[in-house]
Amino acid sequence: MKTKQEETDFEVRSLDTMCVNESELVHPWWYNFKYAAVGVIFGIVFIKAEIISWFRIQEMFKLQSFHMYGVIGTAVVVGAISVFLIKKLKIKTVHGEEITFTNKKFNKGQIYGGLIFGLGWAITGACPGPLFAQLGSGSLAVIVVIASAMAGTWVYGKFREQLPH
């Protein structure tokens, strides 16, 4: 029974964007600050390129501005070249571990969930990352949006079994 539970859990985990790629190495907790440093740079880009602007998102969906398409398009091209090189040259992590990729499995959630997220994205003008940058930029009321997003995730988790996937 326990094994089955674990297998199911892996399925749930592998369906997600992350939650796989477990490292065998154990690092002190403060090693995580290196990820915080990357986050700081990301947060600065979010603000300085106005990616967290509600107005930029409206312009994107009204096809009034190329800005967001340019940002996402460039990011995908740079990301794709990087992933290609990492695979091709078998680049390892700074700790000497192999870098692994997990293929994503298709399920209908990507359509239904994607549409639902798209609706929310256009209302709030923010995806989950920008919400935290908006909060940092001083829009304290965004804490309500974040709390509500947590509630949405919780409700999804609660009714996950009943939803079509």
Add this chain to the structure above:
Amino acid sequence: MIEKLTQPWPWYVAGAIIGLIVPTLLILGNKHFGISANLRHMCAACFPSNIPFFNYDWKKESWNLFFIGGILVGGIISTQYLSSPDPVIIHPDLAKDLTQFGITDFSGLVPVQLFSFDQLFTLRGLIMMVGGGFLVGFGTRYAGGCTSGHAIMGLSDLQWPSLVATISFMIGGFLMTNLILPYILAL
């Protein structure tokens, strides 16, 4: 240099830096770029409530919480030290559309006339802040990722389910902004 940094950054600079976050996280520790799973980790940490979906060792994913903590700090730093004194430029047609709905303050990145604690007590504000946030949290987890996990990380790794998800995000956004949002803004 500092003067350059305080101006709004062009899309190709921002896009290139965001794209480089993908290999940086991979090389730092085999971490896959993604944000929305943090909402799940926060639920798992605070309200697991015996739901299988939230019963996993969220501490193993704590790097991701450090990552969004960094985003929050980055938001503070750039607002405090790198902000441009000039108003945000928005498309004149958008300004015209929004003025019809009484949204006239275009000064910040987040419109205070829609997202503020006062607005929470109006029907429009409640729908946009609470309803919008709920859709973001529910939808991203249902889709298994958001703009970072699917549109950037997934597409960089040439995963076709991520392309399906990204197209769905865009369709949802187009429907909302062009067909539904005008009714919400009119409330």
